[in-house]
Amino acid sequence: MDYSKLDGLVPAVIQDAESSEVLMVGFMNEQALAHTQRTGYATFFSRTRQKLWMKGESSGNKLEVVEILVDCDEDTLLVKVKRLGDGNVCHTGERSCFYRVLNHDKDTKEPKDTKAQSTNDDSNLGVDQTLNGRTRS
Amino acid sequence: MDYSKLDGLVPAVIQDAESSEVLMVGFMNEQALAHTQRTGYATFFSRTRQKLWMKGESSGNKLEVVEILVDCDEDTLLVKVKRLGDGNVCHTGERSCFYRVLNHDKDTKEPKDTKAQSTNDDSNLGVDQTLNGRTRS
Numbered sequence: 001m002d003y004s005k006l007d008g009l010v011p012a013v014i015q016d017a018e019s020s021e022v023l024m025v026g027f028m029n030e031q032a033l034a035h036t037q038r039t040g041y042a043t044f045f046s047r048t049r050q051k052l053w054m055k056g057e058s059s060g061n062k063l064e065v066v067e068i069l070v071d072c073d074e075d076t077l078l079v080k081v082k083r084l085g086d087g088n089v090c091h092t093g094e095r096s097c098f099y100r101v102l103n104h105d106k107d108t109k110e111p112k113d114t115k116a117q118s119t120n121d122d123s124n125l126g127v128d129q130t131l132n133g134r135t136r137s
Numbered sequence: 138m139d140y141s142k143l144d145g146l147v148p149a150v151i152q153d154a155e156s157s158e159v160l161m162v163g164f165m166n167e168q169a170l171a172h173t174q175r176t177g178y179a180t181f182f183s184r185t186r187q188k189l190w191m192k193g194e195s196s197g198n199k200l201e202v203v204e205i206l207v208d209c210d211e212d213t214l215l216v217k218v219k220r221l222g223d224g225n226v227c228h229t230g231e232r233s234c235f236y237r238v239l240n241h242d243k244d245t246k247e248p249k250d251t252k253a254q255s256t257n258d259d260s261n262l263g264v265d266q267t268l269n270g271r272t273r274s
Contacts, residue, residue: 068239
């Protein structure tokens, strides 16, 4: 695995092995992945708490690993799981964390001033320039 | 959307709207998401090239957006798509980037010394301590 792109972490997509629903996305470091493999239950690295957490360790809603796949450039994991406990993965009580459709209007506001955004604009995309009638200067 | 956790980016899981296969994971900043919504084709922010890229802009294998979902804490997107062109999403020619099962032995080696790893160890997980017969000091 290549942990270099996100400061020691890789995204781990959690997918229901039976229904193929995407349930959540967490982050793993090498220890979280090793823990997941050793125990057979999905374990993540909490970015907010800065420590490992086994999903469902308290609630009983653990995620039993069925299969772990790795992507082409080895910087992302796809973990197929069986939902244990009441089967609701999201802390809101929903089965999946992805229970809302994105509001188009709400999320096309002006970008905040962050590194990734300030070093980039639409001028990198020729196609979009044409669509918007703008020209390169 | 909350772009603060990954320096202006959020992971975007790309899922085939028909088969429910997870095809790839990319990253979007606000501009990439706005471009995706405006054009109807998945557009990412390339971390290596530090610019926007519309998937399939050159190859024709664009990803037509069917629906965009957002997770509970608004820091991850799930983009359901229709595969265009030859339908092969991965640059290797595979349909999905997740075409390999993770090799267990290969990926349980000792962690590298990175920020996320060095600030954490298994002692944060009570369950694992018990399993390994270790005690807190």
